[in-house]
Amino acid sequence: MKNKKRVLIASSLSCAILLLSAATTQANSAHKDSQDQNKKEHVDKSQQKDKRNVTNKDKNSTVPDDIGKNGKITKRTETVYDEKTNILQNLQFDFIDDPTYDKNVLLVKKQGSIHSNLKFESHKEEKNSNWLKYPSEYHVDFQVKRNRKTEILDQLPKNKISTAKVDSTFSYSSGGKFDSTKGIGRTSSNSYSKTISYNQQNYDTIASGKNNNWHVHWSVIANDLKYGGEVKNRNDELLFYRNTRIATVENPELSFASKYRYPALVRSGFNPEFLTYLSNEKSNEKTQFEVTYTRNQDILKNRPGIHYAPSILEKNKDGQRLIVTYEVDWKNKTVKVVDKYSDDNKPYKEG
Numbered sequence: 001m002k003n004k005k006r007v008l009i010a011s012s013l014s015c016a017i018l019l020l021s022a023a024t025t026q027a028n029s030a031h032k033d034s035q036d037q038n039k040k041e042h043v044d045k046s047q048q049k050d051k052r053n054v055t056n057k058d059k060n061s062t063v064p065d066d067i068g069k070n071g072k073i074t075k076r077t078e079t080v081y082d083e084k085t086n087i088l089q090n091l092q093f094d095f096i097d098d099p100t101y102d103k104n105v106l107l108v109k110k111q112g113s114i115h116s117n118l119k120f121e122s123h124k125e126e127k128n129s130n131w132l133k134y135p136s137e138y139h140v141d142f143q144v145k146r147n148r149k150t151e152i153l154d155q156l157p158k159n160k161i162s163t164a165k166v167d168s169t170f171s172y173s174s175g176g177k178f179d180s181t182k183g184i185g186r187t188s189s190n191s192y193s194k195t196i197s198y199n200q201q202n203y204d205t206i207a208s209g210k211n212n213n214w215h216v217h218w219s220v221i222a223n224d225l226k227y228g229g230e231v232k233n234r235n236d237e238l239l240f241y242r243n244t245r246i247a248t249v250e251n252p253e254l255s256f257a258s259k260y261r262y263p264a265l266v267r268s269g270f271n272p273e274f275l276t277y278l279s280n281e282k283s284n285e286k287t288q289f290e291v292t293y294t295r296n297q298d299i300l301k302n303r304p305g306i307h308y309a310p311s312i313l314e315k316n317k318d319g320q321r322l323i324v325t326y327e328v329d330w331k332n333k334t335v336k337v338v339d340k341y342s343d344d345n346k347p348y349k350e351g
Contacts, residue, residue, distance in 0.1 A: 067174050067192045072097045074333040078326060079112075082342045085320040086115040087293050095333040096192060101176040104280040104330045107194050114138050114295050115269040117320070118262075120253040128301035128312050130252035134262075136222045136234055136315065137296035138203075138270040139348040142289065143215040145325070149284035151213040154277040156180055156196050157205055162223070164201040170194045170275055178277060196273040202226055202263040203270075208350070218274050219348075220265075222298075227261040237311040240300060247304040255302040280330055287328050288338065294321040296347040319347025 067073075074095040081088045090112040096105035114135075121131040144150050156168045158180075170180045171191040184195045202225045208217040222234040232239045240256045247254035259267055272293070280287060296319045301312040325339035 067096065067098055067172060070099050071174060071192075073192060076333070076335045078335050078337055080322070080324045080337060080340055082322045082340070085295070085322050085342045085344070086117055087295070087320070087322040087342070088112040088114075089291060089293055089322060089324055091291065091326065091335075093328065093335050094192075094194065095330075096172055097333075098172075098174055098176070100174045102282070103176065104282060105172065105176070106278045106280065106328065107170070107172070108142070108276045108278065108289070109194060109196070110140055110142065110272055110274045110276070110291060112293065113269055113271050114293050116266060117269075117295060117297070118259060118267060120256065120259075122249050122252045124249055126301070127309065128303045129249045130247065130255035130302045130304050132240060132252075132256050132300040132302075133297045133318060134240070134266050134300070135269070135295050136298040137294075137348065138220040138265070138272070139217065139292070139294040139296065139321075140272050140274050141215075141217045141292040141294070141348075142274075142276055144278075145288040145290050147284065147287050148214075149281040150278055150287040151280075152211075152216055152276055152278055153213070154178055154180065155207065155211065155216045156275040157218070158207055160207070161200075161205040165197070165199050166205060166273075167197045168195065168275075170196075170277060172277070176279070194275060196275050198271055198273040200265065200270070203265055210350075216276060218272075220270060220272070222266075225263055225266065227257055227263065227266075230257065234298070235313070235315075237300070237313040239313070241302060241311055243306060245306045247302075249304050252304070255304055256300070282330070285329065285331055287330070289326050289328065290323060291326065292321055292323045294319055294346070294348040316347045316349070318345060320344050321346050321348070 074097065076093040079090045092109040092111065094107040098105055116135045119133040121133065123129050123131055144152065156170055157166055167184050168180060168182055169184055171193045172178050173191040184197060200220055202223060203220050204223050206219045206221060211217060224231055224233050225239060227240065242255060242257050244254060296316045299314045299317045303309045322342045324337060326335055327338045328335050
């Protein structure tokens with residue numbers, strides 16, 4: 001009898017434990033499902049927010065800003081891509097409506113991408129048959145077309161910059177006052193600010209000494225290039241050179257160091273961020289601007305296999321450019337593309 005009671009008690013305890021375990025599992029599962037649902041909803045909301053942000057960024061907008069009691073900013077964006085040259089222009093036009101200033105004010109931020117177009121080529125007709133074409137220089141040119149009533153008053157960056165990263169801030173205050181500083185951040189409590197920030201590791205930015213009130217030009221030029229454990233100057237014929245017995249005319253890439261070691265501006269391309277500040281006499285209703293993005297390429301020529309033949313360097317031997325003309329309507333604060341063309345074998349040459 002006692003044994004039968006023990007069996008019944010043990011059986012009851014087992015059932016209770018199983019029921020408790022099942023309830024716990026179900027509760028944990030429900031809790032996890034709830035967490036997953038909350039997480040999914042959070043992600044979905046975050047993605048929707050990101051989409052809204054992207055959409056809002058893409059839209060033309062008029063927004064108030066602290067540049068005076070009745071000041072406001074009208075923002076426009078124009079994007080032009082050219083498949084032949086693999087160059088993208090993305091320009092932001094910020095119209096500043098300042099009732100305390102007797103001229104129209106415009107900030108133009110030149111962005112986009114100039115792809116590297118890095119190429120390994122085989123030319124069997126030459127002794128140095130294995131070629132490497134790489135982007136040794138990038139150029140951005142901005143000019144006012146035949147209109148003396150519109151002037152360039154300031155630009156970023158200025159002079160020569162050799163740091164790996166370039167950061168600058170332009171600030172506009174009511175009454176036509178402006179200033180610029182290194183780094184990112186507002187320069188005063190009563191101003192409209194615009195920043196530029198881009199990477200140029202192993203390259204230098206040089207603002208042309210010939211810039212004036214209707215034309216500005218920036219050059220981003222290769223300097224000492226670091227790849228793997230090597231550091232060589234752009235003017236060195238042995239740049240990216242690799243002397244190996246496995247290199248053949250059919251495999252020109254094997255005559256050079258692995259491209260995955262190259263600096264980003266050589267391997268991938270350049271993303272410019274340059275700024276121009278302009279004023280316009282209110283009697284002038286429209287102005288056209290011509291914007292040119294150019295990629296210059298050096299060619300390195302190696303002979304395949306183990307040998308003692310010298311390498312050959314040809315600077316600025318090739319180049320591609322995209323030229324776009326934009327028209328600004330000052331009264332309506334609008335921008336449109338009126339012309340576009342591109343061409344090959346056109347490296348930038350100063351002069």
